[in-house]
Structures are given as structure tokens and as C-alpha cells.
Amino acid sequence: MIVASAGHVDHGKTTLIRLLTGIDTDRLPEEKQRGMSIDIGFAHADLGNGQPVGFVDVPGHERFARNMLAGVAAVDFALLVVAADDGVMPQTVEHLAVLDLLGVAHGAVALTKADRADAARIAAVAADIAALLAPTGLRDAPVFPVSAIDGMGMEALRTHLALAQRGRAERAQNGNFRLAVDRSFTLSGAGLVVTGAVLSGSVAVGDSLMLSPAGLSARVRAIRVHDDAVMQAVAGMRCALNLAGDIGREDVGRGDWLLAAAVHAPVQRIDVRVQTWRQADAPLLHWTPVQLHLGAAEQSGHVALLEGKAVAPGEAAYAQLVLDRPLPAFYGDRFILRSQSARRVIGGGMVIAPAEGGQRLSRAARLARVRALDAPDAGQALSALLRAEPLGIALPDFVQARNLTADEAAQLVSGMDIILFQQGDGTLALDGGYWQALLSRLPQALAEWHALHPDAIGPSDALLMQRLRAQARPEVLQAAIRWALEQGVLVRDRRLLRLPGHSPQLQAADRELLARIEPLLRAGGLRPPIVGELAAALGMERDALLAFCERIGRLGYLEPVAPNRYFLSETVAALAAMADELARASDNGEFEAAQYRNRTGIGRNLTIEVLEYLDRAGVTRYAGGRRRMAG
Template identity: 55%
Template sequence: MIVATAGHVDHGKTTLVGVLTGVDTDRLKEEKERGMSIDLGFAYADFGHGQRIGFVDVPGHERFLRNMLAGVAAIDFALLVVAADDGPMPQTVEHLAILELLGMQRGAIALTKTDRVSAERVRAAQAEVRSLLAGSGLEAAPIFPMATTSGEGVQALREHLRDSARTLAAKTARGHFRLVVDRSFILPGAGLVVAGPVLAGSVKVGDQLIVSPQGIPVRVRGIHAQNLPADAARAGERCALNIAGSELRHEMVGRGDWLIASALHAPSDRLDVSVKVLSSEARALAHWTPVHLHIGAAVANARVAVLGERAIAPGQSGFAQLVLDAPVAALQGDRFVLRDQSAQRTIGGGEVVDPFGPSRGRAKAARLAQLTAMRIPQPAQALNALLDAQPEGVDLERFALARNLNVDEMDALRTALSIHVVNAPDGRLGFSQARWRSLQAQVLAVLEDWHGRQPESLGPSEAQLEAAVGVPARSPLLSAVLVELVGQHKLRRAGLCVSLAHHVARLSEGDAALLAKVSTLLEASGLRPPIVGELARMLEMEQAVLLAFLERAAALGHLLRVAKNRFFLPATMEALAEAARQLAGESEQGSFDAAHYRDRTGIGRNLTIEVLEFLDRIRVTRFVGGRRRIA
């Protein structure tokens, strides 16, 4: 269990930790000289029954609140210290508000210096504390009257901490490793050591990690867990890691950084969050307010983009996007605190809902519905709700990353929810079975209607089908649905057209005869069909009359108009598309250029450009950096 002190300056936090553990956590020269904690202090104690407890002693002075916030970023238990003579003071109130914003619900109150006041004052101070705690997560926390000089109350508090540690549910080492760096130092003979609480996963000697957000690869050379040498450390422990790396310099790592598994390295400068504004604030939190963001052990400058309403009233909560000056390594569920631009007061805080907030459409109703789903703590329930709120697919890799789910955990989730997975250019998209079946039914209904209204047409193109069923252009979902329906022999493709398997296009007798003549000539010309003028001479037709027919045949899907004066048979274009696929497949880079395509097909330079541009338009290929890839 990790315990952090909290409370006003000079109320006896450091003295109390010293009495409990035998360790003086004031390690700096200035702290010794001034008799006041300036930075975080650390101590460990074994209270019996194998309950080894780590203590983080925080400074109480308002000028060092930044350090206090770094110390309480990831703790299990809060020890709020209040002097009986003073009672609750300004920093008592602010520290309690911070603990509340961080979601702390386990703790105890040490009422110190009871030997300096009367019994009546002790009772009054207890009442003041109880009133302060009302409505907070620590409302039911026990109060321990204490006098550290005589030892009064020390044993009772020690036993309570021991029992709390014993009943604290062990944190599962699920997910990838995450450590909040709140301390770094050079150890003679060992090198750089970073220390902090482990939020998730586990690590062992020899593991490769990343210093984030910088992205520096390191290797773990040694581990101390809960201040004892260890081969491994896991979630719920404070640990110190001796790290090394070819790109690592000592000054590169410090408080506010993260040490994480490489799979988690995805720093972001836009965090979609749920924010609660303190009821003590005089005014609402307005859109685009500049703030200091405290998250993990880091502090960053940010702007608050309020979503939905343009402001969040005191005592109220709402969604917002934090737009940061520099990226941080945050994940879903991470708690944070906001302070005003001058860093003089705490405004509010909350939790990260989506660490990868979009720059566009962030305040739309559909996006707010997605955030409502994402805020659900349980991954399975959140994903299930998100599938309903995001009909165009949930990026499963991004969901797993935001929730720190490893491959096995995500696969188990996908199986449990019967998610239909579609491979898209940017990753795997997940869809509910209801959405999948609904779109299949829509496609079949649209085609039935299309054939009824246009019996002479082969069917709509995929782009026309997208518009008819209401999915975005180039939808990977629709493409996957079509592939499955073709595989089930419910649909077939003819060139760019999609039709029901039983559909036969019914052309007029004259058009059918002319199409047969045109097809014969185009087929005989191979991969290089004649231009319209040449085709008209071969058919002994007026060029304008033939062009009108060719355009009509292309509109119905029987021909493909590749260029202004050149039409192809669908089968010919499929052969040219297959040549592109083969070239890309033979390349180590998965791409090819126009010269290679010209040589493979033998169709000449000018026609090569026309064909490749057509393949780009129909989404067979994609032009990137002077080369083409299969789209």
C-alpha cells in the first residue's frame, strides 16, 4: 500500500511519518535549515503480517503545491494531518479538494498536537474536521487524536494502516507496464535511477521500456520494489529502476515523465476529459480558459475547450478537451487537477476519457455520445456502448491502447462481445453484429429497388451504393459487407458495378446488338482498346452517335470510360488492376511506379497514365510520393 500525507504546513506531517517509520523524510539541506518540507519525502515501514507500506510525505506550504500534486498522483491511501490547535486551515481545505478530485476514498485523519490543547479543544477540532469531510470521499474516515511527543495514538494509527493494507485489494498486474516518475537520481556505481509508483503491469530485470513522452528506449538493469531489492515489480508498488540506454542521458529523465512498455508510447496533446469545477470557484470555467494541468507527476500548460455548453458552472461537471502546449503520456481513467493560469488556486479536476481527442468535430452531439460511452469504467460495457454510439466502427487498436489492454485481453473482449472485425487502412475496426446484419439487409434492399427501376443497368457502383445506404465514402465496412455477400453468392460484381446474383441486365434489342459488336472489337484489341474515333471507323458509324451509345453503356455499367476518348471492357480493366496488384506484391515496399507498370502491361506511356489515374479514382490504387500502393 502507498500512503501519502496531506495537510497544512507545520501541522506535523513529517514528524508523524518519522514516528511511524523511523525515517526523517526531510532530506534536503534547505528543509533541515527551515524546518519545513519543500519537496517529496519517502519512507517505508513493515507493520507486521507482511504489510510493507510506502509513505510519500508531501510539503504543506502553498508555494510547493506543485510538488504535493506530484506526490499524490498514484496513491492508495490518504493520511490527512490536522493540528488540534489550528484546526482545518487553507491548505487542509485545498489538499482535501485535490484528494477528492483525484478520486481518493480510502484514508484516515491524524489530529496532531493534542497535548498542546485542552480536551474541549480536541473535541471541537474533531467536529471541525468532521464538518470539513462531509460529502467527500473521506467522509467516513476515522480520526486519530495524536501526540507524537508522548506516542499517544501512534499505535492505533499504525494498526489501522496495517489493517487497511491487509484489506486493500491487490492490484492485478494486467495491461502493459506504467510507472509515474516522481524522482530521478544518479547512484554511484549504478548510474541513473528513476522512482515512482507503478500504475499497471509488471516489469523485470532485462525488460525494454520507453521513457515517455520523449520516446527514449531504455533497459532495466536493477529493481528495488517497496525499498527492497527485487527481480520484478508490479502494479501497486513503489519501485526504483536502474535504467540504461544508448540514447539516454541523465538529464533527459525527471519528475513528470513516464516509464512505460513500448506498446503504450503514444503521447498526445489533446485529451478529452470529464471535468468537475470546485464549488468554491467564484465563476464558471469558461471555454478556452488557460490552466495548469497536473497529471501523473507532470505539469503542463493547457487550454480548456468546453464541449457542449460553453462553460461549466461551479460545483458542476462536463466534458472538455484539454489542448496542451506539449504532449503527455496519458491514458483513459488517469486523474488530473487543474489550477489557474497563475498557479495560485485549484479550479477543478477529473479524469481522462479519451487520451486521443480529435481536433475536428469535438463538440458535435455524436462525439459527446461517444464520450459518454467511453467514460464507462468497465472495458466491456464501454466498448459495447461505443459500438452503438459509433456506427462507422470503433478503432480496436486505439481502444485497447487508451485502456491499456494487451492483445490477449482485447481478443477476449472482442470474442465476448461477438464483435465483427473489419481490416481498414489505418487498423482494425469493430462493429456490432446488429450493425453488420443491418447493413447487409440495406444493401440487398437497395439493389432490389435499383434493379426494379433500372433493369437495363448492371447495378450501382460502390460509390453510388455508399450514398444509397448512407455510409461515408470509401467505407471499409461496406467493402467488407460486399465481400461477404459476394462470397455467399448473394451478389456479384461486374466491373465497377454491384448487382444481385440473379440479376440480368435487359438492354433493348438494338443496344444489345451494338454492345456485342463493340465488345468483340474491344476484346480483340487486348489491353490497348482503340479510341472512340478509331472504333467508329471500324464500325462504320458516326462518331457522335457511337459516343452517345458508349456513354449510355458506361452509365449502365457495361463499359468503363477510362479516359475522355477511350472505353474499356470491365474484364480488361480487371486484368489491368491485377497487374497493379502483382507489381505491388512483388515489391519490398509494396508499391510501384508508372514506368514499371508500363513495362509490365506494354500499353505505352500515355495510356499507362490514363489507366493508373482511373485505378486511383476507382480505389484500386493510391498515389503516394510518386509511387502507387494498393488501396
């Protein structure tokens, strides 16, 4: 359990922690000299449960509020400190606001300097504290009058902390490792050491980690938890990591993160649920400049509201944080917003998901996406997102945003009605119900085509996909067509698609002329005769034969490779297979036109015509002077 102190300056936070642990958290010479905490300090003590409780002592002066915010980023229990003689003061109120906005719901109040107040004064201050806590998550926190002079109340407070530790459920060890760095230094003989709170996952000696957002790699040489050498640290602990690798003291500092390499993906746009402080002096307006505190990091940026133009004090809304510099953020991370001048707390909230990615969404679409993702259970969030985005979602982006390990992601998907498709280097996830609806839509769309073109064989894959492009992504449609062909729902005929019961009927004269053309084209192999050569062989006028080929080509009986070249479907299929052979033989799945010319032996000009036709037909894809298979 990690306990953080909070409260006004000079109310006795450091003294209280020293009495509980025997450790003075003021380590800086200036702190010793001034008798005032400037930076966060750390201590620990075994309160009788056999496991140490970690304490974070934060400065109370408003000038050091940023240091206080770095210290309460990952705490389990709040120890609010109020002096009996002073009572509730400005930083008492602000520190409580920070704890509440961070979602801290377990804590206690130490009413210090109780020896300076009589019973009536203690009762009055306790009543003020109860009123202050009432609208917060700490409303049930007990109050313990204590004194550093005679030790009054210390045993009761210590016992309560021990009971809280005993009753606290162990933090789940799921997710990839993440540590919020709050200190870094070098030790003689050891090298670089960083300290911080482990927010998720676990780390072991020998593990490789990534410093984020810098993107530098490091290896864990040693781990210490509460000054003891250990082989592993897990979520809920504070630890010190001794690092090796191409990383130095100048590379890492407060606000950085140490992560499992799989989740190193810093972003500058983060979708969030923002909550304004009930005592804020003004509404939070769209595009308000702010200081963001997330983990131990402090970052400037703007708040872009996704609903409405302002958020009144005490209200909540969905928004997007647009930051000046990238940082890693994941679902469930809590944050605090302060004014641009960093003089007052504006609000806080919770990260829903990184907002960056390949697609640009409208404000309404972004809001629908954020609402869907705002669910504690990953399965519920994924189901809601698939309903909100029926065309499918990039599964790796969801896994990254929820900080799921590979095993956790596989287990999640295996228990859901989800269809997965390969999409470039990633995976596209589609709701199973939507997939079934799409499979039902395919034969309907083909029947509609046949009704409009009764004498045609059917559309090409590309034409059918074009009719359904608003209902699914290309890779999903390709998979649906493959499934329908395998199940016999659709039939492949001359590289075209038709329903099993569809029988196109050509007029007798068209059937006769086509029967005369086909042997001539077949005899030409991969280089069939052009229209003029066909016309001469058939004793026809070129223009009349060209008009016939154009009409028959539109019906699907011939393939218009070029304005004066028509191929049989079987010839085009053979040429496509040769392109596939070249792509499979290549290390990167690509091939050049010259390689295709050499493989087919059809000559340079015809090679270009054939490849451009394969591009138009959706068989190949051209980019950067090379081609790859599009299927």
C-alpha cells in the same frame, strides 16, 4: 499500500511518519535547517503484515503546493494531519480538497499535539474535522488523537493502518507498465536512478521502457522496492529503477513517465470529466487558463468546456484540456487543476481519453463520444462508443486510451459482437448489429438501382458504394460487397453488380450491334481499336457509333476507358490483374506507370489512360507519382 500525509504546515506530518517508520523524510539540508518540509519525502515500515507500507510525506506550506501535488498522485490511503492546538487551517482544507478531487476514499485523521489540548478542545476539533470530511470521500475516516511527546494514540493508529493494509484488495496488475517519475539522480557505480509510483502493469529487470513524453528508450538494470533489490515491481508499489541506455540525468525529471513502449503516445488534447472544488471562489469558465497536475507532472493549458459555458463550484462537466506541451494520459488518470497563477485549487477530475486523432469532431460529436467512453468497464465503454459512432471506430485508439495490453484487447473483443476490418495500418471495429443491417441494405440499394435503370446490368462497386457512403466507410462497404458476392446475394456481371434475378433487356438492334462490336474488341487484346477504327470496320459513321458506345457504356456493357476508347469488361479485368501483380511483387505494394507499361506492352499514352480509368473505377489509388491497389 501507499499512504500519503496531508495537512497544514507545522502540524507534525514529518514527525508522525518518523514515529511510525523510524525514518526522517526531511532529506534536504534546507529542510533540516528550517525544520519544515519543502519537498516530498518517502519512508516505509512493516506494520506487522509481513509487507512494508510506503509513506509519502508532503510539504504543508502553500508555497510548496506543487511538491505536495506531485506526492499524492498515486496513493491508496490518506493520513490527514491536524494539530489539536491549531485545529483546521487553510492548508488542511486545501489538502483535503486535493485528496477528494483525486478520488481518495480511504484514510484516517491524526489529531497531533494532543498533549497540548484538553478533552474539550480535542472534542471540538474532532467535531470540526467531522464537518469538514462530511461532504468528501473521507467522511468515514476515524480520528486518532496522538502525541509525539508521550506516544499517546500511536499504537492505535499503527494498528488501524495495519488493518487497512490487510483489508485492502491487491491492485489489479492489468494494463501496460506506467510509472510517474517523482525523482531522478545518479549513484556512483550504478548510474541513473528514477523513483516513482507504479500506476499500472509490471516491470522486470531487463525490460525495455520508453521515457515519455521525450520518447527516449531505456533498459531496466535493477529494481529496488523499499530499499530491497527485487526482480519485479507491480502496480501499487513505489520503486526505484536503475536505468541503462541512451538516457542521462539531464533527460529525465519529475513529471516524466516511464512506460511500456506500446503506450508511448503523448498528446496535447485530453477529454476529461472535470469537477470544480465546492469552495472555489468563482465558476470555471470556458477556455480558463489553468495549471494541470497529472501524475507528478505540472503543465499549463486551457479548459475547453464541451457542455455549457461555465461550471459552478461543486458541479461537474465534460471538457477538453488543451495543453501547452504533450504528455501521456489514459482513462482513469486523476488530475488537479489550479489557477494560472498556481495560488488556488480550481478543481480536478478524471481522464476519459486522449482527444487527438485523425478525425476532427464537432463539439456535439465530441461530447457524445466522451459520454460513451465514460464507463469503468472497457467492454461497456466500447459497446457504448460503437453505438455512438455506428460507422466504426479505430480500435487501436480505444486500446491505447484504456491502456490495454494486446492480450487484454484480444480477450475483450472476443467476447463481444464486433466485426473487425483492416484500415491501413490499424483495425476498424464495427458493431455486429450495424454490420447485419448494412448487409440487409445492400440488396435493397441494388434493387432501387435496377428500378431506376432497368436496361442496365447494374452499378459498379464504386457507384453502389457512393449510394451507401453515408451508411458505412469505404473499407466496410468493400467487405460487405465481398460477403454478398460470396453468399450469392449479389452477382458479378462484366465487372458490375446485379441481383441474381435481374435480367437487363436490350432492344434487338442494340443487341445485334453489340454482338458485332464485341469480337472486334476481343481481337484487339489489351489494345482494342479506338471508336474511329471500329466505325471503319463496321462501315458506320464515327459519331453514330460513338453515341451508341456512350449509351451502351452507361448501361454497363462496355467500359469507357477514354473518350474514344471502349473496352470489354474482361479486358479491363485482365489489366487490373496485371496492376495487382505489380503491387504484390513490390516491397511496399506500389508500382510506377513505366513498370505497368512494360508489363502490359500497351504503350505510353494508353498506359496513362488505362491507369487513370482504374483510378476512377476505384481499382487503384494514385499518390506521389506511384499507385497501389485500392481494394
